[in-house]
Amino acid sequence: xxxxxxxxxxxxxxxxxxxxxxxxxxxxxxxxxxxxxxxxxxxxxxxxxxxxxxxxxxxxxxxxxxxxxxxxxxxxxxxxxxxxxxxxxxxxxxxxxxxxxxxxxxxxxxxxxxxxxxxxxxxxxxxxxxxxxxxxxxxxxxxxxxxxxxxxxxxxxxxxxxxxxxxxxxxxxxxxxxxxxxxxxxxxxxxxxxxxxxxxxxxxxxxxxxxxxxxxxxxxxxxxxxxxxxxxxxxxxxxxxxxxxxxxxxxxxxxxxxxxxxxxxxxxxxxxxxxxxxxxxxxxxxxxxxxxxxxxxxxxxxxxxxxxxxxxxxxxxxxxxxxxxxxxxxxxxxxxxxxxxxxxxxxxxxxxxxxxxxxxxxxxxxxxxxxxxxxxxxxxxxxxxxxxxxxxxxxxxxxxxxxxxxxxxxxxxxxxxxxxxxxxxxxxxxxxxxxxxxxxxxxxxxxxxxxxxxxxxxxxxxxxxxxxxxxxxxxxxxxxxxxxxxxxxxxxxxxxxxxxxxxxxxxxxxxxxxxxxxxxxxxxxxxxxxxxxxxxxxxxxxxxxxxxxxxxxxxxxxxxxxxxxxxxxxxxxxxxxxxxxxxxxxxxxxxxxxxxxxxxxxxxxxxxxxxxxxxxxxxxxxxxxxxxxxxxxxxxxxxxxxxxxxxxxxxxxxxxxxxxxxxxxxxxxxxxxxxxxxxxxxxxxxxxxxxxxxxxxxxxxxxxxxxxxxxxxxxxxxxxxxxxxxxxxxxxxxxxxxxxxxxxxxxxxxxxxxxxxxxxxxxxxxxxxxxxxxxxxxxxxxxxxxxxxxxxxxxxxxxxxxxxxxxxxxxxxxxxxxxxxxxxxxxxxxxxxxxxxxxxxxxxxxxxxxxxxxxxxxxxxxxxxxxxxxxxxxxxxxxxxxxxxxxxxxxxxxxxxxxxxxxxxxxxxxxxxxxxxxxxxxxxxxxxxxxxxxxxxx
Ligand SMILES: *[C@@H]1O[C@H](CO)[C@@H](O)[C@H](O)[C@H]1NC(C)=O
Ligand SMILES: *[C@@H]1O[C@H](CO)[C@@H](O)[C@H](O)[C@H]1NC(C)=O
Ligand SMILES: *[C@@H]1O[C@H](CO)[C@@H](O)[C@H](O)[C@H]1NC(C)=O
Ligand SMILES: *[C@@H]1O[C@H](CO)[C@@H](O)[C@H](O)[C@H]1NC(C)=O
Ligand SMILES: *[C@@H]1O[C@H](CO)[C@@H](O)[C@H](O)[C@H]1NC(C)=O
Ligand SMILES: *[C@@H]1O[C@H](CO)[C@@H](O)[C@H](O)[C@H]1NC(C)=O
Numbered sequence: 011x012x013x014x015x016x017x018x019x020x021x022x023x024x025x026x027x028x029x030x031x032x033x034x035x036x037x038x039x040x041x042x043x044x045x046x047x048x049x050x051x052x053x054x055x056x057x058x059x060x061x062x063x064x065x066x067x068x069x070x071x072x073x074x075x076x077x078x079x080x081x082x083x084x085x086x087x088x089x090x091x092x093x094x095x096x097x098x099x100x101x102x103x104x105x106x107x108x109x110x111x112x113x114x115x116x117x118x119x120x121x122x123x124x125x126x127x128x129x130x131x132x133x134x135x136x137x138x139x140x141x142x143x144x145x146x147x148x149x150x151x152x153x154x155x156x157x158x159x160x161x162x163x164x165x166x167x168x169x170x171x172x173x174x175x176x177x178x179x180x181x182x183x184x185x186x187x188x189x190x191x192x193x194x195x196x197x198x199x200x201x202x203x204x205x206x207x208x209x210x211x212x213x214x215x216x217x218x219x220x221x222x223x224x225x226x227x228x229x230x231x232x233x234x235x236x237x238x239x240x241x242x243x244x245x246x247x248x249x250x251x252x253x254x255x256x257x258x259x260x261x262x263x264x265x266x267x268x269x270x271x272x273x274x275x276x277x278x279x280x281x282x283x284x285x286x287x288x289x290x291x292x293x294x295x296x297x298x299x300x301x302x303x304x305x306x307x308x309x310x311x312x313x314x315x316x317x318x319x320x321x322x323x324x325x326x327x328x329x330x331x332x333x334x335x336x337x338x339x340x341x342x343x344x345x346x347x348x349x350x351x352x353x354x355x356x357x358x359x360x361x362x363x364x365x366x367x368x369x370x371x372x373x374x375x376x377x378x379x380x381x382x383x384x385x386x387x388x389x390x391x392x393x394x395x396x397x398x399x400x401x402x403x404x405x406x407x408x409x410x411x412x413x414x415x416x417x418x419x420x421x422x423x424x425x426x427x428x429x430x431x432x433x434x435x436x437x438x439x440x441x442x443x444x445x446x447x448x449x450x451x452x453x454x455x456x457x458x459x460x461x462x463x464x465x466x467x468x469x470x471x472x473x474x475x476x477x478x479x480x481x482x483x484x485x486x487x488x489x490x491x492x493x494x495x496x497x498x499x500x501x502x503x504x505x506x507x508x509x510x511x512x513x514x515x516x517x518x519x520x521x522x523x524x525x526x527x528x529x530x531x532x533x534x535x536x537x538x539x540x541x542x543x544x545x546x547x548x549x550x551x552x553x554x555x556x557x558x559x560x561x562x563x564x565x566x567x568x569x570x571x572x573x574x575x576x577x578x579x580x581x582x583x584x585x586x587x588x589x590x591x592x593x594x595x596x597x598x599x600x601x602x603x604x605x606x607x608x609x610x611x612x613x614x615x616x617x618x619x620x621x622x623x624x625x626x627x628x629x630x631x632x633x634x635x636x637x638x639x640x641x642x643x644x645x646x647x648x649x650x651x652x653x654x655x656x657x658x659x660x661x662x663x664x665x666x667x668x669x670x671x672x673x674x675x676x677x678x679x680x681x682x683x684x685x686x687x688x689x690x691x692x693x694x695x696x697x698x699x700x701x702x703x704x705x706x707x708x709x710x711x712x713x714x715x716x717x718x719x720x721x722x723x724x725x726x727x728x729x730x731x732x733x734x735x736x737x738x739x740x741x742x743x744x745x746x747x748x749x750x751x752x753x754x755x756x757x758x759x760x761x762x763x764x765x766x767x768x769x770x771x772x773x774x775x776x777x778x779x780x781x782x783x784x785x786x787x788x789x790x791x792x793x794x795x796x797x798x799x800x801x802x803x804x805x806x807x808x809x810x811x812x813x814x815x816x817x818x819x820x821x822x823x824x825x826x827x828x829x830x831x832x833x834x835x836x837x838x839x840x841x842x843x844x845x846x847x848x849x850x851x852x853x854x855x856x857x858x859x860x861x862x863x864x865x866x867x868x869x870x871x872x873x874x875x876x877x878x879x880x881x882x883x884x885x886x887x888x889x890x891x892x893x894x895x896x897x898x899x900x901x902x903x904x905x906x907x908x909x910x911x912x913x914x915x916x917x918x919x920x921x922x923x924x925x926x927x928x929x930x931x932x933x934x935x936x937x938x939x940x941x942x943x944x945x946x947x948x
Contacts, residue, residue, distance in 0.1 A: 306409055330379070395416065398413055405587045423446065429443060456496075567663050597641050774795070
């Protein structure tokens, strides 16, 4: 390590010890250099470009030039903010925790913080304490939970301002939730009373009602973007990546779900309930939301409700119902209370009517289970949602009663498959299918068949039970087939369909006159959330014809309300499962020629199914093109990204209005502030130009433009005075300024001239240099003389230039620009930190190496702030390069700053970037000493 690096490190160390307080959600200090947002949740920390789980700890790697700080330990810790628990990064020095070495000459092993003795097998506990990517075995298994959400929860709920919420649930709204824990994610779904609007948000809270995470469910005005949720009236979603502590709460029954109505910061009312495991959930096929029945006493039943978890056995047939409920007891009924449970068809034909005794009625939750046999006919009525379950008090049968229809299971799920032929089929016919059960029990289906020729018509689409030898045909879906699609609804499904559907044995089959099974696919269940909440998936078709015709895929692409993109891709027929594939989005330009094609790597595909969302949010330009441009989704092989295996055109991706530029809502300004359009951002005279590019206007050679932060800026030059001996001026085409006609230089030989700033100037022409971002520098006059550009500053600064940048002045200190025929000085003036000058030359001239970027050394005399990859520019330290040596220093802190620093250091609220954050404990101690005598006296 050379001395300059040493210097920076020492300075930084002082700061690190004084605690780097980086808050989990805030974007500032750890934002990517290019301004892209990193997606993370309240229960996650972001450090550098990595997302860390709550409860994890790591040794910080600050990247070049600092590297790994082995004596620092960072942790992602929970922090209370009013009612919320948010994750934040806390880093501290662990040097003091080093054990005393037992030998005379301990050594410091590489990668360690503490010195140890040779032979000691003391090893330091470093790196992730909670590994980021391994999953405990039990977390791999799918687990089911449910919750009854009523106004009778023991939780005391407060608004963000900590005032208790006046729970104004006038209409006795009730809700019930189902939760599926899968691979660290908790998928949720709710049935909510019809009389309630869609809730604004869902909060997951702990036993003290602290908000662990909040998920917004509807946009302004209760808008639902999801087609599935709209038609099923379910509320669906997922809480992703639960940290270990919260997974523990879930397991121990210490996690609550809270649905919130009202507007932001102003809740109207809430429903809450504990998320609990019920055995019956693993076989649930139908659910019910039990609400106060018509004619009941609204006061006695305030906040009451229930839910039923229904399993059926179609072979017997019989029904099993677990009922979770409250509210059918009077205040006096404290033990051994009898209630009536009734299951009937349209409130008339009774299927089950029994009295049950509840030993200890609870105010919040009671559970009973019943079993009954069913006739085949009753089973049919059940699948159509015609059976009503009610539960009532014996003492007050009309005043205290809950009832509800048994309907399609509350879980948000759909069934999907790709359609392909097992071998090669001549025409390369392929397809996809997805279907779901509506809450009235009807089956909604969408089937796409692609590449079917006229000779193959007519064709038949059926649902087949693959568990039987005969492959029984259960439904004929052909009638609605037109233009490559069969979209429709089966109102009355056979109960026989449910078993194969839920057990993964139901197939969609396409047959023609000559083939019983041209293409086919078995439907598999998927939870509806994120990508699969899009209105429709797209068919990924072969682009590479060397692949078998059976190669096909389906992809769901969705953009959520936070403008994050989600994908889910399923592939079949690609052969080897070991194939390393990559998923890309490709955005074509649509407005003007010359705009670059944008690519976005979405993720890797291993195996046949993959879902996810890139940690980095989509940029403005990409969202815009996704909404209204031409986009492709492409599957490529990792080792050859030029060749596309499968591709689909994305036409129907709905980007929420809030993610698009034309939207003007208060919530959106953040997007505008942080997002700078990337790549090909400037449109001028019908052409696209990259960020930082400069060009000459095609209309006027005297106008130069450049692209800055997506804005085109142009400036027009006036030509310097030209005194020609013979008074003969001529202007070459494409050039702004004239030259003196010189009879001794025949013009039809190679035009002599200079190149300056990427532009050609005829020999003898005079011009003003064009400086980004200031435009033409009218203080400077350049002339192209014998292939060399010579520039001179004009006299009085004040007179000639109003807005001269100091940089520009300094660069032309001795009054001369030196042009060597190539782009030389221009970039130096524009970007002093990144000279395009010869690296070797700068170093020879007394410049200093830039540890962060070997190609951009610092010039002799240059002052700069060290740049640390994860923290950005480190403003507390100023470095100066002088004669090849770097010297860095930190300004001293004033007494007032020190007081501020110590105060915020004590309560861990130090914020990076504030003046006091540049102070160090070591330095500020001097002020404390002064205080001591004073304190002693008092
Ligand atoms: C939701 O349903 C309503 C009424 O049925 C309909 O007008 C609206 O377009 C639907 N929205 C979506 C996103 O499907
Ligand atoms: C409730 O009934 C059970 C037996 O059915 C009896 O053992 C118990 O004492 C009763 N409790 C009360 C409070 O009456
Ligand atoms: C159900 O049983 C209760 C008590 O056992 C009885 O009062 C009621 O009339 C029965 N209801 C029907 C519809 O048979
Ligand atoms: C069927 O539904 C899909 C997906 O919603 C849609 O793209 C297609 O146009 C529909 N086709 C017909 C014929 O209705
Ligand atoms: C991919 O295309 C680029 C540019 O077209 C080419 O330079 C490169 O060699 C190609 N790579 C492969 C593996 O074909
Ligand atoms: C300007 O400075 C350069 C190097 O810094 C030097 O080579 C050149 O001679 C100077 N020009 C004049 C006119 O002083």
